[in-house]
Amino acid sequence: MLQAGLVHDILILRSQDDLLESELVEAKKKIARLCSISEKNIFSLSNFVNVYKIPFWIIESNLISKILSFLNKSRLLDGLIYNLNEKYSRLGLTLNQPELQPRVCRIGIFGKYSSHGESYLSIIESLRISSFYEKVLVKVEVLDIEKLEGDLSKTLENYDGVIVAPGFGFRGSEKKIEISRQIRIKKIPFIGICLGMQLALIEFARNVLGLKGANSVEFDEKTAHPIFISENNLNVMRKGNREVEFIDNSFLHSVYEKSRSFEIHRHKYKFNLDYLEDFEKAGMFFTGRDKDTHLIVEAVEKSDFFFILTQFHPEFSTSLCSPAPIFNAFLHYIVRNKK
Numbered sequence: 228m229l230q231a232g233l234v235h236d237i238l239i240l241r242s243q244d245d246l247l248e249s250e251l252v253e254a255k256k257k258i259a260r261l262c263s264i265s266e267k268n269i270f271s272l273s274n275f276v277n278v279y280k281i282p283f284w285i286i287e288s289n290l291i292s293k294i295l296s297f298l299n300k301s302r303l304l305d306g307l308i309y310n311l312n313e314k315y316s317r318l319g320l321t322l323n324q325p326e327l328q329p330r331v332c333r334i335g336i337f338g339k340y341s342s343h344g345e346s347y348l349s350i351i352e353s354l355r356i357s358s359f360y361e362k363v364l365v366k367v368e369v370l371d372i373e374k375l376e377g378d379l380s381k382t383l384e385n386y387d388g389v390i391v392a393p394g395f396g397f398r399g400s401e402k403k404i405e406i407s408r409q410i411r412i413k414k415i416p417f418i419g420i421c422l423g424m425q426l427a428l429i430e431f432a433r434n435v436l437g438l439k440g441a442n443s444v445e446f447d448e449k450t451a452h453p454i455f456i457s458e459n460n461l462n463v464m465r466k467g468n469r470e471v472e473f474i475d476n477s478f479l480h481s482v483y484e485k486s487r488s489f490e491i492h493r494h495k496y497k498f499n500l501d502y503l504e505d506f507e508k509a510g511m512f513f514t515g516r517d518k519d520t521h522l523i524v525e526a527v528e529k530s531d532f533f534f535i536l537t538q539f540h541p542e543f544s545t546s547l548c549s550p551a552p553i554f555n556a557f558l559h560y561i562v563r564n565k566k
Contacts (some may be wrong), residue, residue: 235262236297237290238269245273268293279359279547282311314548330363332561333385337406338392339399341371347392350420353545357554363562372399372406380409387561388416388533391423393493393540397446404430416533416561418553421494424527424536425455428498428506435509436502445496455496466493470518471525471539477514478528479535482556487518490525490539497538498524533560 238258246254255266270290275281285291286308295301334354340346351367358365368386375382379402383389389410391403403423407430410417419427425443432441432454440447443455458465471490473480480486500522503513515526515537527536533556541551 235264236268237293238262238264239290240269240271242271242273246271279356282315286311330562330565332358332363332365332558332565333387334365334367334390335383335386335388336367336369336390336392337372337403338369339372339394340392341369349540349542349545350390350392353542353551353554354558356545356547357550357558359547360550360555361558361562363558365558372402375402379405380413383409383413383415386415387565388418388557390417391419391426393421393423395422395445395495400426400446404433407431408434411534414532414534416557416564417535418557419536420540420542421538424538425496425498427536428511428527429454431506431509431511432502436505438502443496452502453499454502456499458495458497464493464495465497465523467491469539471515472518472521473526474514474516477512478530479514479526479553482552484552489544490537490541491543492539494538497522500524533557 240254240258251271254271255269258264258269259266270288272284272288275284291307292301292304295304295307336347336350338347347369351369354365354367370382383406389406391407400422403426407417407419407423407427409415411427411430417427419425429441429443432438432452438452438454440450441452441454442450444450444453444457445455468489469492470487472487473483473485475486498513503524507513510529510531512528512530513524513526514528515524517523517525523538525538528534535553535557537553541553545551545554
C-alpha cells in the first residue's frame with residue numbers, strides 16, 4: 228500500500244490469541260518503523276469468543292476516539308459512549324460472562340441442513356441474544372432429522388425445549404411430523420418455524436383430528452386433506468417484511484406487548500382455512516393473521532404449554548438490542564417451569 232502512495236492512519240493487528248505485553252510492544256515498534264505510523268495508532272485485536280463484546284473493545288481501546296479525531300468529530304465521542312452503554316445496560320454481566328449463569332437451557336434444533344455449518348445460525352444467535360436478557364446459559368444442538376434412528380422420544384429427553392427448523396421439500400418431513408407428535412404428547416416447550424409450523428399442523432390433523440393422509444400439496448398434490456395449499460396457484464414465493472396482526476388476549480399478543488408486528492416471510496404455501504374451525508375446536512388456536520387480507524395464518528398457539536408456530540421467521544428480526552420476543556418468552560418459560 229505504501230508503494231501505491233497509501234499511508235495508514237490506523238492499523239489493527241489481528242491475532243488468534245492475546246499477545247504478551249512484551250511481544251505487543253516489540254511488534255508495534257517494528258510495524259511503526261516499517262509503515263511510517265505512530266505506535267499510538269496501532270491496535271491489537273485478538274479473537275473474541277463472544278463477538279457481541281467487540282463494541283465495548285472499540286471504546287475501551289480508544290479506537291473510536293482515534294477514528295473520530297481523524298475525522299474531526301471528537302465532539303461525538305461522549306454521545307456514542309452514552310448510547311452504547313444505554314443500549315447494553317440491560318445485558319450487564321450476562322453479556323460479558325454468560326458461562327457464569329447458574330441457569331442452563333438445553334435447546335434442540337431439528338432440521339435437515341445440519342451438514343452446512345451456518346444453516347441455522349440465525350436461530351442459534353437469536354437464542355443466544357435472548358439468553359443475555361433472560362440471564363441463562365443456552366446450549367444449542369443442531370440435529371440432522373434424517374440421521375436420527377430408533378425411538379425419537381428418547382432423543383427429546385435430552386432437551387428442555389425444541390425448535391423444528393424451516394426448510395423446503397419432502398425430505399425428512401415425516402420424521403419431523405413424528406417429532407412434532409412426540410413434542411405435543413410430552414408437552415415439551417416448542418417453536419415451529421415456517422415448514423416447522425406446517426408439519427406440526429399436519430401432525431395434528433392426522434393424529435388429533437383423525438384426517439388420514441393429511442398433508443401439504445407441496446408433498447402430495449392428490450392428498451384428500453390438503454392442510455397447506457399453494458399461496459396463489461402460481462408457485463410464487465411470498466417473501467419480505469409483512470405486517471402480522473395478533474388476536475387480542477392471545478399469548479402472542481402478550482409476548483409482543485402489541486397487536487401488530489412486522490415480520491419477515493419466505494414461503495410458498497399457506498394454511499387451508501377450510502380446516503380452521505376443526506383445529507380450533509380441538510384446541511389449536513390461530514392467533515396471528517396477515518394484517519392486510521386476514522386470509523393467511525401467520526401464528527398458531529396452544530394454551531396448555533409453550534407451543535408456538537409461526538409462518539414468519541422471527542430469527543430474521545433479532546438484533547442484540549432488540550431480541551425477538553418469541554425467543555425471550557421461550558427461554559423464560561423453560562427456566563420458570565424447569566424441574
